[in-house]
Amino acid sequence: PGLSEAERAVEAGDWTTAVAAIRTLIASGPDAWDDAAALVLAILAVDDPVEYTLREAELDPLASEIAFHRHAVPLARATGTVGAELYLELAFAWLGEAGEGAFLVECLEDASDEEAARILHALGGNVTPALLPKILARLRAETRLQAQSLYLRAIASSPAVAESALRDLAAGPNRxxxxxxxxxxxxxxxPVTGFLVLGVPSRDDPRMGTRPRPGGSLQRGDIVTAVEGKAIAGEADWKAALQGAGGRGPVTLTLLRRGQDSELRVPGPLAGIKGRFVTKGESLKWDGR
Structure with a gap:
């Protein structure tokens, strides 16, 4: 009876009733989970982004059905439909929020590039000391820059392992x-006091800065320690630097990038640079972005 009700609701586009009936199916036990999964995929079988967003919101009551999602994820991965891809995006996020890191690491086996990116995003904040060796092994075996960045983000946003793991990797032989x-x-x-850069103008914006020797432009993660030789020892110093560079030509920034001191000439003004003042040794929480 629960299956029939859910099927009728899906056919009628009554997503609220359908989800309630699917929850009843899930509660009836694992024997009904294949049918419940098929109905969820049917609800998400849509190409229109606006309609998908509406249906996604209707599925929120299923977020807590963790045992069901562990069962449904392999089914969806084998299906390969549009609805399955959209479901996996939701399921990985729900599993990550529930702390199912071990299951997500298992899902990395034979995952497509797109799936791996979703899984690693869900792992952000959920890499535990027990899971770290597997994550590090995959990172060290990975050769693609984008994939390496995704593994690093998952580690860096997991407070339980972030600092020690990053220090080991920073001292490692792989450049x-x-x-x-x-x-x-x-x-x-x-490692220093200064202004931590969290956002920079677009690459076609002259405020990105140039210099003739190697090193590139101002980057997210740089820590500006001085402007025109004047140390940034507090927020007031940075505000003064912003005002001082407002109408001037190129400005010289002293900064720390990836542990190395550097200088950068920025055309100015500095107002397009987003970030925050930090002090040496301060513990910050990073979301991995």
Whole structure:
């Protein structure tokens, strides 16, 4: 009876009734979970982003059905439909919020690039000391920069392991993971006092800054320690630097990037740079972005 009610509601587009009936099916036991999963995928079988958003909101009552999602995820991965892909995005997020890190790490086996990105995003904040060795092994075996960044973000946003793991990676022999780890480490445990850059103007904006020698433009994670040789020892110093550079030409910034001191010439003004003042050794919580 619960299945029939859910099927009729899905066919009629009555998502509230359908979800309530699906929850009844789930509560009846694992024997009904395949049918419940099929109905969830049917609800999400939509191409229109606006309609998907509406249906996604209707599915919120299913977020707490963790045992069901552990059962339904392999089914959805094998299905490969639009509804299955959309469900996996929701399910991975719900499992991450529920602390199902071990299950998510298992899902990384044979995951597509898109699935792996969703899983690693869900793992953010949920990497425990027990899971860390598996995550590190995958990171060290990974050769693609984007994938390496995703693994680093998951680690950096997990307070239980972030600082010690990043220090080990920063001191490691693999150059790219070491540089990424050094940058992330600056954002959770600043080694100097200054202005932590959290956002910069777009690349076609002259405020990004240029210089003839290698090093690039101002980047997220840089810590500005001085402007025109004047130390940034407090928020008042940064505000004064903003005012002083408001109408001037190029400004020289002294900064720390990935553990290395550097200088950068910025055309100015500095107002387009977003961030916050930090003190040496301060413990910061980072969301991994």
């Amino acid at each position: 790219v993971p070491a540089e990424l780890a050094s940058a992330a480490l600056q954002m959770i445990r600043p």
